[in-house]
Amino acid sequence: MYKYRYCLLVWAVLLVSVPLFSGDIAEQGQKLFLENKPAEAAPLLEQASRQAGADEMLFLYLGISYMQLTRYDEALAAFRRGLSAASNYTHLFHFNIGNTFFMQNRNSFALESYTAALDANANYAPAYLNRANVHMRLGDTKSAVSDYGVYLALDPASGQAAEIRRLLDLLNTRIAAAQQEEALRQAQKEAEEAARAALMETVAQSLLDAAMDTTNLSAGSTGVEGYDEEFSLED
Numbered sequence: 001m002y003k004y005r006y007c008l009l010v011w012a013v014l015l016v017s018v019p020l021f022s023g024d025i026a027e028q029g030q031k032l033f034l035e036n037k038p039a040e041a042a043p044l045l046e047q048a049s050r051q052a053g054a055d056e057m058l059f060l061y062l063g064i065s066y067m068q069l070t071r072y073d074e075a076l077a078a079f080r081r082g083l084s085a086a087s088n089y090t091h092l093f094h095f096n097i098g099n100t101f102f103m104q105n106r107n108s109f110a111l112e113s114y115t116a117a118l119d120a121n122a123n124y125a126p127a128y129l130n131r132a133n134v135h136m137r138l139g140d141t142k143s144a145v146s147d148y149g150v151y152l153a154l155d156p157a158s159g160q161a162a163e164i165r166r167l168l169d170l171l172n173t174r175i176a177a178a179q180q181e182e183a184l185r186q187a188q189k190e191a192e193e194a195a196r197a198a199l200m201e202t203v204a205q206s207l208l209d210a211a212m213d214t215t216n217l218s219a220g221s222t223g224v225e226g227y228d229e230e231f232s233l234e235d
Helices: 022-036 038-049 058-066 072-086 090-104 109-122 125-138 141-154 161-219
Strands: none
Touching: 022 038, 022 058, 022 090, 022 109, 038 058, 038 072, 058 109, 090 109, 090 125, 109 125, 125 141, 141 161
């Protein structure tokens, strides 16, 4: 039996040197978010996101804060609001929508969202990793292997690279074993079909032989013996 654990889900938090948003509320909300205080950050970010011309990054921070608080419906609402106005980070909104669905075990929706993220940015490696994790959940090993492979090609120095390579070795072994098992099943099926066909041919030949024997017997019995004696009915 093969044992493995899923690779860690990657989040798109963008904790980089981003200038603080203008406005006291936005600045304080971002500061609290970067200090990993989602419960305190969320109300401020929510308020700031309602202001005209709110930066799209505010919606990402807000959505992720809600995710950290397991308030998934509010997270989806925040990401979708940001997506409707996104210009630079469309792929990140799709990606984090996928993460939210993933956390809710809504796997088909997560798969669609990660694919949408890759449609927006085909080189965004984390979307391949997280989509591979969804494929694993759904039992689609071949698709998972493909996405893990692309992820490693795009980010070979990933902190999860060694774990993913070990997982790929196991998955490729499983695929090879499954293919060998399928080939064996196919060979057995073909052998059974050939044996069945041979049996039917034998049965058909035996019926034909019996029919020929019956015909020969009838052809050899055409003579009828006559009697010279007369028969009469007695009173």
